[in-house]
Amino acid sequence: MLKKLLSFFATIGTALAIPTPPPVDYTHDVRPILAENCFYCHGQDATKRKAKLRLDTREGQLSHEAIIPHQPAESDLITRIFSTKDDEQMPPANSHRALTLAQKETLRRWIAEGASFTPHWAFTAITRPTPPKVHREKWVYNPIDRFVLARLESEQITPSPEAPRATLIRRVSLDLTGLPPTPAELENFLADKSPDAYERLVDRLLASPRYGERMALPWLDAARYADSNGYQQDGDTFQWIWRDWVVKALNTNQPFDQFTIEQLAGDLLPTPTTEQRIATAFNRNHLLNGEGGAIPEEQRYVTLFDRVDTTATNWLGLTVACAQCHDHKFDPVTQRDYYSLLAGFNHVSENGIVNGSSSKVRTAAPVLDLATPEHKAQLAALEAKLAAMKSGELIAKIRSDWEAKVASDEKFPDPAIRATAALPAKDRLELPANNLRRYFFKQVLPVLNPEIDHLLGELNRLKTDEYPRVMVMDDNQARDTFILDRGNYEAHLEKVSFATPTFLPPLPADAPRNRLGLARWLVSPEQPLTARVIVNRYWQTFFGLGLVKTSEDFGVQSDAPVHRALLDWLAAEFREGGWNTKNLHRLIVTSATYRQSSRVTPALLERDPENRLYARGARLRLPAMMIRDQALAVSGLLINKLGGKPVYPYQPADIWDSLAITKERDFTYPQSTGADLYRRSLYTFWRRTVAPANMFDASARNTCKVRTAITSTPLHALTTLNDPTFIEAARALAARTLQATSSRDRRLEHAFRLVLARKPDATEKKILRASLAKQLARFTADPSAAQRFLTVGDIPRDPTLALAEHAAYTAVCLALLNLDETLTKS
């Protein structure tokens, strides 16, 4: 009966099918359906597997008569998915998954056509596809465009015209350096009529030190870089030393394979340089839990898991965390694979404990001591001074005299301290003894001998808070690695040794079985994922979405790329071209695809809302860090200084301490003064427990994040309208404008052009003129309001500028900084 019913459905299916549809493609059409609906119980994880059936391999599919090629009506899979009987229907009701009729029909047709099987594309070797032939040869600047245009031509969509030059220079300047063009740069480019003007512009931008600062941003998100540990006292770290390493590596265009090897395993290279050891701080950017009562071994495993997950997501585009507890449900990653990979990170001389209980800085071994000769001389001088004073003996004497006095002082205010002081040292219990010691050093010594106290304080501050110690990697501790039962650090199962996931090409026989072997393997020519994953992320940087939308996941559940051939071509080009990152970026931004106008018509928007066919240029809201940098740049406030300690630009005054319910450290926000208020956002101190308030939509920097969603909420509007950063920038921009030229219209045009790199049109001019008039009238009527408005921010005001006029222009400039076009690269 059922078979009959099925053939009935099959007939309907055939009857309804569009004449000569293209054959069903396993990778594109079938596997996503199976992965989403079937692999949970019929996939890789043997412990969850039902009816001993697996559908993720060819052998599995053909077993149990689940799938009989060319015979859908005889295939059990088809019987089950079309069944309506509770005990037969697949997927079962309690799975909360259901196939649509169209999906069922796809599966039926796939089997009818022979049930072709291809392994998951991303796990197969990268071969360089030939760029396709196109009709409109003239449109093509480089091979990227062939892939894009061929598809557009097949869809009968015309690409958009090239964006106006002013738009183009703003777009590419923001993309490559994170900053808008200066008026001079804009003028030069607009005036440059040579055929390679754009290419030379791109070369100039790629050579700018600002390039490394901009390109570091997504890498810092992926590396979960922050300047504090993220727990309890949220101790500061010196990981910014690694951040500077990244900017430098990007600016010097270190080949990506070397960039990878040094960060993952620089310490294991033969005679590693200091720089190469600093690079390994990548692996030490994780959270560190120094909570009282934390169990060190548990915390050490939390760190290990994080390292494995970060490495897998960042380079392999794989989510392996599931395999902590069990074989992966969808991807061919087993629990054994997971712990074999973890073994590569398990020899660090760390113990899960965070050091530095009395300091604002908290780090965990191993660290690289980067105290300079000056630091060391400072320290030696202090120590010499203390030695000359015989400080040890002196303190001991002061203390014993004081204790004797306290013991006999019946009026001493703290009875507990007194009681302890009265006991001989050997009879004191640990806790009261500690309290006594603390009392002496905090309350007594500063009074009895301020000089020694000062020197000791200085010594402590320099040693613990000032002298940089970046947390890095080593392989100095031999440990056995075990598969952990359900990821429980206390439940050891089988012992494993380091290995790469078995479903991917193996480590070369002579490769070292450690992190260095892993790092080299990640960038080896045979390894199919790294190149794809990385070029996809760079594409995402420029176009908002990657060619594979799920840039964090290239597994079988990943988004099926529209332009797989383009991705593979780029990956091959990148790898075979020596992993040259700047070349890859140049290739992308000089393509016709990139240079298109981002204007969109309703028809195109409906046809391709996500712009995955690239019939137009990208139009995206800028990341919050770039919005701030742009405001500083156009107002002339930006201080372009490369690298160094984090800085503390404007934040709401109580931003840190209002969330701290601890007295264990001072959480006053140490706002910078002078130039450090105007550094690029990259250098803003990133406190994990309270991220900078004006960096909306940013990664929290707790775990590896390779894709951030752009959202739009009223809170963002409040930030760019009311944050002193933007109000001060508007004031500086207004002052700059007032000083530049004298007529109203020229001034409005000047400010507009500084912000948007184009001239306002007639409508815009009209609105701006009216806006200025309204603001001027109001501020003229109330000079004290103008005065107050102009006091926001530390930069002194030029008192020669007329008050009301300066205020009115400031208001208009604030509006300019808040335009959709300003907040967007288009």
Add this chain to the structure above:
Amino acid sequence: MNPLSEAHLQLTRRQFFGRAATGIGAAALSSLLTPNTLAALTASGNGLPHFPAKAKRVILLWQGGGPSQVDLFDYKPGLEALRLKELPESVRSGARLSTMTSTQKKFPILPALKPFKQYGQSGRWLSSLIPHIGSHADELCLIRSMRTEAVNHAPGVTFCLTGSQIPGRPSMGSWLTYGLGSLAEDLPSFVVMTSSDREKTCGQLFYEHYWGSGFIPSKFQGVRLRSEGEPVLYLNDAPGLDRAQKRALLDDIAGLNHHQLDLHGDPETDTRIAQYEMAFKMQASVPGLLDVTTESPATLASYGPDVNRAGSYARNCLLACRLAERGVRFIQLMHGGWDQHRNLSTQLEIQCRDTDQPTAALIQDLKQRGLLDDTLVIFAGEFGRTVFVQGDVTKKDGHGRDHLGSAYSTWMIGGGVKPGVAYGETDDFSYNVIKDPVHVHDWQATILHLLGIDHERLTYRYQGRQFRLTDVHGQVLPGLLA
């Protein structure tokens, strides 16, 4: 305005505050039009709530640090006879301890510091330290058999609020607003307030990930209402810029943006125009919300004297009621101060005094405003505390209890929960659950259920996986439902 952007405007106007829109529904629709924002949302299904909800909103009264169930909720009269006797090792063997006591050599039993008494018609035994909460005993759904996997604060709180001990997943409030959207017109749908004991006796921080949105879009993260400085970050206009001027300026921004929209056609521009408008409205609605002088003296008095101090737990309870009234979906109060390792003897009473009356007043106030029936109020911390003493019991101000994850108590009241029950049981030492265990994931599943959500079906696709609040665990506990 071109027809496309007009259509888009209709769809996206309410994404943030959205009276009519549901998070997934509206977001899924809008994602068709705003590719670079919300595309990933379409992976989830529509149709929320999954079934009729008993509660429309949640007030989570988070008691950070781990309130002692031994002293407050889990009545064990037999302990008195065992005072300072050693806790049998067989009892302790099941539970992990923090390293603060795991090396302790002795584990003397310390019965509840203050006597318990019976409350209400049900005669529920609760501590005499919480008489006001006790006055609602017959409506409380007390859970005495909670279990968690964490032994330390941050992982413990993160586990309860996000379903994972490691930061990075969406918090409960984010899940709910993502699933159900907002009922509030000009306020965020997920609001957070923090407070702590005045002396700040404990060492924890409130981490932003406690109300973060993890990998779902950041518009679903909690918005913190602050008691110092600006109530919402950057809410106040620049000094010297008055409302009329600001209005004019926003109109000019909107004019320029509309002009761009007509030329460029990007629906994102339209969303931006709407969000600036809502920001302006919010600048008026937040001060209105915070102006508690509109409450009657009797109402104010019911929350206790602390209500007059901005940033106190009492004030936050009152604001929670006002937020509920204004349709905010998820209201998360975070109160610190329960981590009483060595100061239970001095601090427990103070902590109860600070929280008992305001908590009870909130319940009463919700009832009076007709909101309790569809508001779920939850009182919970990240774990409980050990029956054995930590520190020196002979010192009046030098002892307390360590963390305990293997058994603790929480309670709920209001929308859809079974009133007047005491669910689950622990052993004689309030140390291990012996009947009806409620794992954190069960607790989460049950909360979602009360909001009309099947916890297995509220999912978000990320990293190739459908994530959910309860990970792959959790079951709804019918014994907690009305």
